[in-house]
Amino acid sequence: MGFTAGTAPRRTYLRQLIVAAVITLIFGGVGTLLTTIAAVTGGHPALWIVGIVFLVVGLIGLIGLIGMARERLAVGRDAGRALQEVAVGGPLPSPTTRSAPWSWPDLVRGVAAAFEDSPYVVHADDHQVRITADLADARWIQVTSLRTYSTVFAATLTRKRPGLARRNDVLHHVETTAGPLRLGAIAAVRSGRSWFWKRKVQAAIGPSGFQKVVDIDFSTSDINGPLQDVVKAAGWKQTLDAESKLALAMALLGGSSIIIVPLALLASWLLDR
Known part of the structure; x- marks a missing residue:
């Protein structure tokens, strides 16, 4: 995907x-x-x-x-890069230190493992890994209005050199027509370490048909904790952005x-x- x-x-x-x-x-x-x-x-x-x-x-x-x-x-x-959804695959390496960091593919798989069974999905290539809301989740399949706009958070790690990655947090518009939700244009770029917001879905259609009104909360804390744990275990470090x-x-x-x-x-x- x-x-x-x-x-x-x-x-x-x-x-x-x-x-x-x-x-x-x-x-x-x-x-x-x-x-x-x-x-x-x-x-x-x-x-x-x-x-x-x-x-x-x-x-x-x-x-x-x-x-x-x-x-x-x-x-x-x-943001325009075509990334692929990450599969965890085999077992991950043992936790290490910054003197012997994991390879980039292992770091990417570790990030994917950290967000399994969560409302977030991980996409990556050999340059960048991106964690964002899983818009294919049943709660996000359809909305009743023909066209709605909201925002959703995406955290990205961009590889700079072995053991070092730049962290950027991006806020995307969420767009939908009569089809499924998709990420649209970037609304803002932030360091995002303490951002919080709520995105409400007034009504949704799931696998079993029309469902009740749901509220979906997304917070940067949902991403920061697991991501930091994986980065530390992999012997990598996140750098601050220029801002x-x-x-x-x-x-x-x-x-x-x-x-x-x-x-x-x-x-x-x-x-x-």
């Missing part, structure tokens, strides 16, 4: 990149202005420090912006500036006395 997801709409990505670019330009511009004023006027040492902090934030933002753009383009491109790395760097820099700037002002005041 094959799987091909929809591609990413450019407008969604463009808006997100514009916001990141504006923030980067603001910090970079303010930092450049402050350091220029300090250089021309021989300004207060604290002015240098604040200006440099703003410049560093702007530089980190620029690096993160480039990384986000490249990563989002890659995610949109990978998460940028947020972490900004948080660390913001926390350090809260300490550095007041100390610089205090030291300058003591020296000027």
Whole structure:
């Protein structure tokens, strides 16, 4: 059984990149202005420090912006890959460490084994493994409306090198006409480690005919736990995406500036006395 997801709409990505670019330009511009004023006027040492902090934030933002753009383009491109449903096959290797990780095919089979008998299905090729809602499940066979839209979560691991895979979480639109449900275009891309939502199916037709109203809950916690256990047992590691790395760097820099700037002002005041 094959799987091909929809591609990413450019407008969604463009808006997100514009916001990141504006923030980067603001910090970079303010930092450049402050350091220029300090250089021309021989300004207060604290002015240098604040200006440099703003410049560093702007530089980190620029690096993160480039990384986000490249990563989002890659995610949109990978979303169109024709993946095959994974069969667990034979027994899995014994748990190992990062010094001797499982092969990629064994990791893929391990992921498939972790989601057996669950409302999720695993598709993969030699580059990527994707875990998403099993839209062939009896609860998802048909909906009564001719055309409905909702969203469903998909977690992907993209192989970077042996023992290391990039984690991206993608939110897809769910589309249906008179036929079965299918994944449509990408609605959003996130790190997704703490996302939760509910998708309601008002009425469904199953193997035994028309069935009662059902509610289907999907949560990232349903995927994160089993996936992390398999990745750890296989001796692999999940890397943060560019957006998460940028947020972490900004948080660390913001926390350090809260300490550095007041100390610089205090030291300058003591020296000027």
